[in-house]
Amino acid sequence: MASTVSRGHGANAVSGGFVLRAEGLHKAFGGQIILSGTSVALRAGEIVLLRGENGSGKTTLLNILTGYLRPDVGQIFVNGGSAGGSFTFPRRWWETISPFAQFTPGRMTRAGVSRTWQDIRLFPSQTLLDNVAVAVPNQQGERPSRLLLRPLGAARQEARVRDVAGSALARVGLSGYVNASADRVSLGQAKRAAFVRAVETGARILLLDEPLAGLDDNGVSDILSVLSDLAKTRGLTLVIVEHLFNIPRVLDLATAVWTLRDGLVAVEEPKAVRERMKVEVGHGLSEWLRRSSGLASTAETQRLRGGGAISFFSKAGLEPGEVVLEVDGLLVSRRGRAIMGDQGPDGQLRGLSFKLRRGEIAVLEAQNAWGKTTLLESLVGVLPVTRGRIVLDGIDVTRLEPWARASLGLSMLQSRRNVFDDLTVRESFQVAKVETIPDGLEAFSSRRVSNLSGGEKQRVALACALGMRRLRVALLDEPFSAFDRASMIAAVAQTERSLGDAAVLIAVPAGWAPTQRKERL
Amino acid sequence: MNYVLHLSIYLGIYCIAALSLNIIVGYCGLLTMAHAAYFAIGSYVYAITTTRFLWTPLQAASMAVGASVVLSVVVSLAPRRFKRDSFVLISLAVQVIVFSVIANWFEPMTPPGTLRNLTNGPFGISGVLRPSIFGISLEPLARFAALAVGAALVFAVVLHFLLNSPWGRLLKASRDDELVARGLGKNVDLARIQAFAFACGSVAFAGALYASYVGYIDPSTASLDHSILMLSLVIVGGTGNIRGPLAGAAVLLLLPEALRTARIDDAVAASVRLLIFGVLLVVMMHLRPQGLLGEYRVR
Numbered sequence: 001m002a003s004t005v006s007r008g009h010g011a012n013a014v015s016g017g018f019v020l021r022a023e024g025l026h027k028a029f030g031g032q033i034i035l036s037g038t039s040v041a042l043r044a045g046e047i048v049l050l051r052g053e054n055g056s057g058k059t060t061l062l063n064i065l066t067g068y069l070r071p072d073v074g075q076i077f078v079n080g081g082s083a084g085g086s087f088t089f090p091r092r093w094w095e096t097i098s099p100f101a102q103f104t105p106g107r108m109t110r111a112g113v114s115r116t117w118q119d120i121r122l123f124p125s126q127t128l129l130d131n132v133a134v135a136v137p138n139q140q141g142e143r144p145s146r147l148l149l150r151p152l153g154a155a156r157q158e159a160r161v162r163d164v165a166g167s168a169l170a171r172v173g174l175s176g177y178v179n180a181s182a183d184r185v186s187l188g189q190a191k192r193a194a195f196v197r198a199v200e201t202g203a204r205i206l207l208l209d210e211p212l213a214g215l216d217d218n219g220v221s222d223i224l225s226v227l228s229d230l231a232k233t234r235g236l237t238l239v240i241v242e243h244l245f246n247i248p249r250v251l252d253l254a255t256a257v258w259t260l261r262d263g264l265v266a267v268e269e270p271k272a273v274r275e276r277m278k279v280e281v282g283h284g285l286s287e288w289l290r291r292s293s294g295l296a297s298t299a300e301t302q303r304l305r306g307g308g309a310i311s312f313f314s315k316a317g318l319e320p321g322e323v324v325l326e327v328d329g330l331l332v333s334r335r336g337r338a339i340m341g342d343q344g345p346d347g348q349l350r351g352l353s354f355k356l357r358r359g360e361i362a363v364l365e366a367q368n369a370w371g372k373t374t375l376l377e378s379l380v381g382v383l384p385v386t387r388g389r390i391v392l393d394g395i396d397v398t399r400l401e402p403w404a405r406a407s408l409g410l411s412m413l414q415s416r417r418n419v420f421d422d423l424t425v426r427e428s429f430q431v432a433k434v435e436t437i438p439d440g441l442e443a444f445s446s447r448r449v450s451n452l453s454g455g456e457k458q459r460v461a462l463a464c465a466l467g468m469r470r471l472r473v474a475l476l477d478e479p480f481s482a483f484d485r486a487s488m489i490a491a492v493a494q495t496e497r498s499l500g501d502a503a504v505l506i507a508v509p510a511g512w513a514p515t516q517r518k519e520r521l
Numbered sequence: 522m523n524y525v526l527h528l529s530i531y532l533g534i535y536c537i538a539a540l541s542l543n544i545i546v547g548y549c550g551l552l553t554m555a556h557a558a559y560f561a562i563g564s565y566v567y568a569i570t571t572t573r574f575l576w577t578p579l580q581a582a583s584m585a586v587g588a589s590v591v592l593s594v595v596v597s598l599a600p601r602r603f604k605r606d607s608f609v610l611i612s613l614a615v616q617v618i619v620f621s622v623i624a625n626w627f628e629p630m631t632p633p634g635t636l637r638n639l640t641n642g643p644f645g646i647s648g649v650l651r652p653s654i655f656g657i658s659l660e661p662l663a664r665f666a667a668l669a670v671g672a673a674l675v676f677a678v679v680l681h682f683l684l685n686s687p688w689g690r691l692l693k694a695s696r697d698d699e700l701v702a703r704g705l706g707k708n709v710d711l712a713r714i715q716a717f718a719f720a721c722g723s724v725a726f727a728g729a730l731y732a733s734y735v736g737y738i739d740p741s742t743a744s745l746d747h748s749i750l751m752l753s754l755v756i757v758g759g760t761g762n763i764r765g766p767l768a769g770a771a772v773l774l775l776l777p778e779a780l781r782t783a784r785i786d787d788a789v790a791a792s793v794r795l796l797i798f799g800v801l802l803v804v805m806m807h808l809r810p811q812g813l814l815g816e817y818r819v820r
Contacts, residue, residue, distance in 0.1 A: 105700075105706075106704070117701070134687070134707070141686045142712070144715050
């Protein structure tokens with residue numbers, strides 16, 4: 001195949017008015033074909049929603065368009081002025097060693113194509129200001145020789161860079177956090193800083209990997225308004241990868257939808273997709289759970305301290321059994337401040353109390369930073385509790401080690417980093433003592449977990465949490481965020497199957513589970 | 522008084538060594554076992570060029586720094602492909618190779634500093650004189666102490682300036698998440714090569730100071746134990762800032778001296794010192810894994 005690297009005007013000519021275009025992309029991993037001749041074209045100012053089933057290749061396509069992954073075959077054109085160019089694959093040997101023909105993330109960034117990550121990936125040891133300032137290109141101060149020989153020039157430029165970074169952070173409402181360490185800010189603040197960092201590389205095209213994941217209702221609205229504002233003021237072209245329940249929110253913003261199916265991209269109108277999504281998603285997780293399964297139509301809801309709520313569902317015709325998990329006055333605090341629980345009007349710290357019965361699914365929804373993960377981690381024994389009692393099957397487990405709680409039938413699915421990448425799927429199930437492998441996962445059993453897609457990994461992790469021998473209570477932290485519709489149906493069916501002897505507690509961000517409620521006392 | 526001056530000279534030399542190692546460990550996030558090798562290259566190049574070729578101290582020190590920088594650039598191309606554990610092994614290989622070359626480039630009855638007997642092997646090179654700079658002899662201990670402590674102070678100030686600049690920020694970003702830093706369009710490899718060159722050149726200068734102070738060097742300057750001592754200074758003191766390595770050098774160099782006053786029987790004193798040193802390291806790892814004053818925890 002002919003291989004070229006054209007630069008500047010040559011690239012403009014071939015890209016035909018598009019800012020980024022890819023043609024005939026093929027990509028396979030270990031014999032599994034992910035992309036088979038995919039072509040996409042992006043016009044300036046477009047906001048594209050990229051969606052697709054789990055394993056359809058969304059992340060693969062995003063990685064290819066940003067230079068993190070090379071396609072096996074295909075062409076990519078970037079219209080990025082002198083830094084733009086076209087890349088033809090497979091690469092000739094001299095192109096792989098020539099510094100001018102490299103297809104790398106850095107090269108794509110210099111051509112104006114930048115990205116954000118699902119897990120945000122700010123530099124944790126640095127302040128938000130430094131996180132953004134480091135992204136500014138062509139800094140004299142990054143060359144030690146310049147620093148030592150022309151310190152004043154470098155200092156003046158650094159002052160300008162810090163000004164730019166500070167005002168960029170202020171524009172997204174982070175003016176009070178410029179000197180906050182990146183590992184100490186909230187999820188929403190970190191996401192906003194990550195957008196700013198990507199934009200300050202000089203990006204004209206920004207690809208966002210699940211920017212709404214893990215956010216509550218207010219957080220989603222904030223992020224969408226920030227994105228819409230950035231797109232307008234900076235003239236950005238956006239490609240947003242999102243999953244099932246967040247897609248309707250992105251559709252409010254999107255001008256086009258790319259749907260990946262069978263290795264190809266179909267371009268659709270947002271309006272048509274929205275109509276279909278109404279049928280698929282309805283009004284949030286609770287309604288979806290109810291409709292897609294035999295769960296009772298109305299949930300009982302218990303208000304929790306600090307603004308959280310637990311909705312209890314049970315299967316129609318199946319009365320909940322005995323109490324399997326009792327949480328009584330549970331409080332987790334650090335240095336006298338409640339990080340789960342709340343402070344009463346008298347200044348006293350007050351803990352959480354609720355009961356979970358066999359055969360119930362409890363959906364815990366609360367705002368970000370309420371302490372959902374803290375609650376689940378303290379129940380499973382990873383975090384020490386300050387006060388209160390956790391009773392599992394009549395046994396007080398408050399002071400037991402995590403492994404001892406697990407042996408009594410308590411399991412947990414963490415919201416991220418919940419699989420062992422280096423194991424095969426079969427080995428993962430063996431480690432988790434899963435006796436029966438759920439339908440649809442046998443096909444993966446000999447594959448390494450690191451080679452699975454995000455959704456497939458999540459299915460394996462869920463199966464490990466729910467498939468434990470003598471399961472009594474499964475705690476699931478945002479289990480559905482990476483799922484498509486088919487995976488959701490499979491996951492809910494799997495959750496229901498485990499209800500015979502056990503109960504399930506699912507934590508989701510607030511705004512995911514609006515439903516009809518009656519109060520449980 | 523001479524004892525205090527002697528300690529100040531050692532402290533000055535090892536502060537430069539610890540601060541330079543901190544660039545690699547604390548700012549690049551890479552654990553190296555080869556720092557003593559670069560220290561020894563500095564010592565040997567300085568010793569050979571001054572004793573055999575009668576170069577001036579400035580010429581000899583520049584050559585010592587240059588030789589170390591060149592080797593570091595060649596070796597630091599490795600981190601591009603080798604990460605974490607495998608980088609430690611690469612640095613260990615460099616350490617072993619340099620030590621072997623120094624210990625074995627030797628032929629009896631041939632003057633040291635020649636091609637047949639470059640390093641004089643296990644017998645080392647003696648007769649390295651204390652330098653005169655701009656006509657001022659550094660033979661008196663107080664003047665040499667002023668040079669060593671002054672050099673360490675100047676080095677700390679320059680390093681503080683460099684590491685608090687955009688270059689330091691870039692190194693820290695690359696250490697925290699290399700892939701993201703590359704994705705921001707940054708030349709991570711170049712920044713690391715610069716950091717390695719600067720660190721290895723600086724420790725070679727410390728080596729040259731050491732050779733000219735002691736007057737005699739042998740292969741033990743390039744030993745693995747010496748590298749581990751330097752690494753201990755940084756890990757005990759803490760990495761990721763300037764204060765940590767300085768604190769580490771002060772504690773670990775002055776602790777054995779403080780123990781001298783404890784009137785321990787000479788026969789067991791060395792063992793007791795090692796025991797205390799070992800216990801201190803274990804306690805530190807449990808209670809303060811980031812070191813006394815460190816910001817970054819080496820993984």
